[in-house]
Amino acid sequence: MRRFCRHPLAGWKGGQPKCIALENQSQSEPAMNIDAADLTAQLIRCPSVTPEEGGALVLLEGLLRAAGFETHRVDRNGTPNLFARKGAKGAARTFGFNGHTDVVPPGNEASWTHPPFSGVEVDGVIWGRGATDMKSGVAAFTAAAIDMAKDLPGDGALILTITGDEEGPSKDGTVALLDWMKAQGEQMSVCIVGEPSNPTKMGEMMKIGRRGSINFKITAKGVQGHAAYPHLTKNPLHALIRYLGVLTAEPLDQGTAHFEPSGLQVTSIDTGNKTTNIVPERATALLNIRFNDAHSEASLVTRLTDLAATIEAETGVSFTLEADCSGTSFVTEPGPFVDLVRAVVARETGITPKLSTSGGTSDARFIQNHCPVLEYGLVGRFMHEVDERVPAEQVRQLARIYRSVLDGYFS
Template sequence: MNDALAIAQALIRCPSVTPVDAGALGVLEDLLKAHGFTTHRVTFSEAGTHDIDNLYARLGAAAPHITFAGHTDVVPPGDEAAWSHGAFSGEVKDGYLYGRGAVDMKGGIACSVAAVLQYLADNGGKPRADGKGSISFLITGDEEAASINGTVKLLKWVADRGETFDHCVLGEPSNQQVMGDCIKIGRRGSQSGTLIVDGLQGHVAYPQRASNPVPDIARLIVAISDEPLDHGSAQFQPSNLEFVSVDVGNSALNVIPGQARATFNIRYNDLHTQASLRELVETRLANACGNRIKARIVWEPSNSNVFLTKPGAFTDLAVSAIEDVTGRRPELSTTGGTSDARFIASYCPVIEFGLLGQTMHQIDERASVKDIETLTKVYRGILDRYFG
């Protein structure tokens, strides 16, 4: 069970479809406890949400402190009959490990655990010979869903204990085409909202007695989204605002609706804060409405803020380890969706480096056994450099 492939198989065989744990955290807790880690199972709850079990395990009590973060919850498998190998079988076929979570991200967790255990075995069971240094694991079961009772609360729980992190490696699938091509050092923020245009309901044969919000919302959608929000920054691609639905809630063919709604999402870079972004969109709306159109935006709460780990000694260390194992110098990227790194970044510098993301969330999600071996070696190289 010190082997990354065996650990990954054991995790995959736990059908931990969010928010169910199905024993996945127990697999990790038992393994880490057997190798000297102090472990804590911490459950968080909130009204209207599922109770979520989380795991924090630490070896050592001194700085420098590196933590490996991840999540054991997975998305549903979809049509299990469509899988060529069982969605929770952990089967290896033709050099690939199959199963939900093989890529996102039980495989990454398995590699980090295996690398740490191998490192400790070669170094007398301690992070450093002088007794300094700490290694920990932050593992949640609440990443693929609401992300309310997981990493964000576990980080606070650790901080309330007086513990601090110096650096973090998150094993989300970061590589695009081949192992070693990409490290995530930041992510754009995410903000959603609903544009609401009020009209006056009436009969389509008597439009003079009504006010149709449909043409108005069409004009406002263009006014809000047609002009770029920005042109990108030194580390980030341009922000983008995308309308994803338009609805008037009207099934009748002879009724002018009284209201129209359009939902949108913005992925924004470090040229904006959440407040300045909202102000920019609200200003565009006000200018487009003039004194005639009655419209407003209802903003969704968001904890997906933009973050960036600036290139420096820690990213250089990771690049060196990756280049040494793969022969490739990875791109420092900020593309992609959100991850739990957005929470971790408030506590310490964090990078994301994991397996290839090409099959995550798909039928027949799978990870190359060779890539699992490569990622384990990279993590081991990071540890050697970090404590060396």
């Protein structure tokens, strides 16, 4: 058994730092060079709320350099990013990991049981913002990569791409790293994104794809006038409601081989009109579509534009559409890479994970254009919540899974 001290944040009234005893890893498994749970706690103490670096990438770069990794800061437009490689550039087998150290704001800090950037461990649980999403995942793959570095074969390399912009606009994070890698001739053969992937327990699920996401702003323009004289007006709300009614009357599809049905959600309708006796001139609706591989950005824009033209011809109310697609749908088909990770997870957890494409978007949507990519990480139960936390042993288990995947890949 080993002991080490946890230091609460300055100003925290939780008492003096306490030494907490932690059990060593199983005697049958040699300890890694870096304790992934301890590194998670250290990263949580770096207040890296998007777009602040907070010291997290500085900490990781120091550890990776000390382990013989070549590192580069790839900051762009004020966004902090880190690239690290062990092994030769252009190696025939280059395994990549991707993750982010930026976190969402903690909200009301008084609502937290322990300060959100304390990284305190209590009864085997690490508390703090980023404990789940996803400083623990970054810590796990960093520990596994450093441990693997000494055993890399001559034709093998490891690449870590870590961004500070996943929770933000995602314009200058992983995208910037991939742009830089292309310019430098750096290439990953395969990549794991360490985002939380399990709903309730380790081993349940791994993500082999994601739905696309597109936002629409639909503006209907009519003729303003007195509500008592509707024949002198063209009510944009009536036309817009009709338009949305057609859109939502039937599902977009019934799902595909790897995807559940696409979903369309109207999220706002607004005129800016607070008067009951005025027919407004304009009405605007916002909607989001999470779409599977039965659709593309272009096909959805065409579908909504054609419908707008039909309603416009019927009502005389004009429509304009603005679209913003943050990512298209993709899937990494089951094969050697997916099978390897799935087998390792099953062996380590006793559960064969479901292959899923559920959930929102992640930076895997960018990496899928670079190399085959999948997501496997911790249980995501407490993501973005007050009192975000993670069992320390779960982080160590994830590090062991990543290390076993690397063993299998390079064997």
